[in-house]
Amino acid sequence: MPQVLHNLRETPSQTAGPYVHIGCTPNFTGIDIYGGDLGKCMKTGPVKGQEITIKGTVFDGTGTPLRDAMIEIWQADAEGLFNSPEETRGDADPNFTGWGRSPGDMETGEFIFETVKPGAVPFPDGRLQAPHITFWVVARGINIGLHTRLYFEDEADANAADPILTRIEHQNRIPTLLAKSEGSGTYRFDIHLQGAGETIFFDI
Amino acid sequence: MSLKQGGYIPRDRGWQPDAFTPPYKTSVKRSPQAALLSMPTTLGEETGPVFGHDIIGAMDNDLIHNFAADGQSAIGPRIIVHGVVKDESGRPVPGALIEVWQANAGGRYRHKKEGYLGALDPNFGGCGRAITDETGHYEFRSIQPGPYPWPNGLNDWRPAHIHFSIFGLGFAQRLITQMYFEGDPHIPLCPIVGVLKSQEAFDALTAPLDMNRTVPMDARAFKFDITLRGRRQTYFENRPEGL
Ligand SMILES: [Fe+3]
Numbered sequence: 478m479p480q481v482l483h484n485l486r487e488t489p490s491q492t493a494g495p496y497v498h499i500g501c502t503p504n505f506t507g508i509d510i511y512g513g514d515l516g517k518c519m520k521t522g523p524v525k526g527q528e529i530t531i532k533g534t535v536f537d538g539t540g541t542p543l544r545d546a547m548i549e550i551w552q553a554d555a556e557g558l559f560n561s562p563e564e565t566r567g568d569a570d571p572n573f574t575g576w577g578r579s580p581g582d583m584e585t586g587e588f589i590f591e592t593v594k595p596g597a598v599p600f601p602d603g604r605l606q607a608p609h610i611t612f613w614v615v616a617r618g619i620n621i622g623l624h625t626r627l628y629f630e631d632e633a634d635a636n637a638a639d640p641i642l643t644r645i646e647h648q649n650r651i652p653t654l655l656a657k658s659e660g661s662g663t664y665r666f667d668i669h670l671q672g673a674g675e676t677i678f679f680d681i
Numbered sequence: 682m683s684l685k686q687g688g689y690i691p692r693d694r695g696w697q698p699d700a701f702t703p704p705y706k707t708s709v710k711r712s713p714q715a716a717l718l719s720m721p722t723t724l725g726e727e728t729g730p731v732f733g734h735d736i737i738g739a740m741d742n743d744l745i746h747n748f749a750a751d752g753q754s755a756i757g758p759r760i761i762v763h764g765v766v767k768d769e770s771g772r773p774v775p776g777a778l779i780e781v782w783q784a785n786a787g788g789r790y791r792h793k794k795e796g797y798l799g800a801l802d803p804n805f806g807g808c809g810r811a812i813t814d815e816t817g818h819y820e821f822r823s824i825q826p827g828p829y830p831w832p833n834g835l836n837d838w839r840p841a842h843i844h845f846s847i848f849g850l851g852f853a854q855r856l857i858t859q860m861y862f863e864g865d866p867h868i869p870l871c872p873i874v875g876v877l878k879s880q881e882a883f884d885a886l887t888a889p890l891d892m893n894r895t896v897p898m899d900a901r902a903f904k905f906d907i908t909l910r911g912r913r914q915t916y917f918e919n920r921p922e923g924l
Binding site for chain 2: 483484485486487488489490491492493495496498499500501503506507508512515516538539541543545549551552553559560561562563564576583598599600606609611613615616617618619620622623644645647650670671675677678679680681
């Protein structure tokens with residue numbers, strides 16, 4: 478017998494279930510606690526860069542909107558810096574958290590984030606990535622949180638050089654990652670869990 | 682040469698549940714069918730939001746009292762749930778935000794869309810949160826939740842459980858899971874537990890009774906340790922990024 482590797486195994490994931498909002502956005506469910514829900518507001522003061530709104534809906538394989546999902550986003554500020562202790566390249570905009578959490582609308586399931594358009598962030602090899610926002614989706618029926626990315630349809634040049642987008646074999650699926658401008662700084666980003674237009678999800 | 686934190690170690694998808702698990706019916710139409718696209722972690726996954734201890738109120742980790750009227754407390758068996766958050770290398774994760782939610786002692790959630798006939802407890806909200814200390818420890822107090830029926834099979838019951846949402850230091854570590862209680866006969870019957878692939882995985886989510894942490898004449902204790910993904914530690918030659 479060789480020596481034992483004392484590595485631990487990641488705790489197994491379980492579904493967030495239908496009541497994730499009790500734990501993560503309790504005020505949204507009518508439980509008045511904590512002085513407000515975390516992640517509701519991404520701007521704590523005047524922010525640098527272009528302020529944008531992102532709207533979208535998560536659909537299941539039958540085309541039905543999910544009304545019990547929780548969506549989180551994580552992104553760099555307008556200059557490409559993350560508001561995180563793990564950020565070593567500089568100080569991010571102190572008025573921008575970079576992290577948002579939405580329970581979606583209770584009736585329609587539509588999520589909304591009031592945020593800023595992120596700057597470019599380098600890939601591990603130094604090449605620049607196109608501006609993007611990380612999405613993480615959990616809900617009843619989702620056994621392990623799904624990671625995807627929002628890219629901007631109006632950043633065609635940056636997208637064409639993006640280290641991740643260019644390595645995708647099925648280039649016809651890339652539009653599933655592109656947020657479409659609806660004018661006046663609003664973008665739509667719908668997420669399809671399954672079906673013909675299934676969003677690309679990442680094993681990160 | 683210097684020691685560098687590398688990217689996150691890939692998730693062990695053979696250990697974690699699959700997306701498509703037909704006995705858990707809701708997964709059937711909510712599971713992506715294309716293969717996940719593999720990519721190395723980048724800055725967006727290696728950084729993450731970190732929450733200061735200042736956001737935590739004095740009662741946030743006390744579900745017995747944090748929703749109760751003055752002088753009242755939630756009904757049910759009083760418990761302490763505690764444990765350590767580590768990464769896959771066994772290093773403690775300080776500053777991890779843990780959010781929990783659960784049904785009351787009668788198996789009822791405080792939620793508009795909840796239809797179970799079990800009674801609400803006016804003194805129980807069902808949510809709490811804590812941040813791990815410098816050694817990765819967390820603790821909260823609650824009442825033991827009851828099992829409850831759910832519409833999947835005609836007679837499916839969830840084992841008693843507490844839902845956990847955990848933030849580590851990097852967004853790649855983001856995790857939601859459920860804690861079960863040692864000895865619950867519902868554990869092997871539940872289709873949601875059943876998405877796990879091995880007895881070892883069931884056991885990893887089952888908290889043992891911890892008599893050493895029990896407070897006599899007050900509350901029993903259960904210990905639930907959590908492991909988040911770890912990063913590679915590598916020695917590297919000092920050279921500019923990208924070369
Ligand atoms: Fe539950």
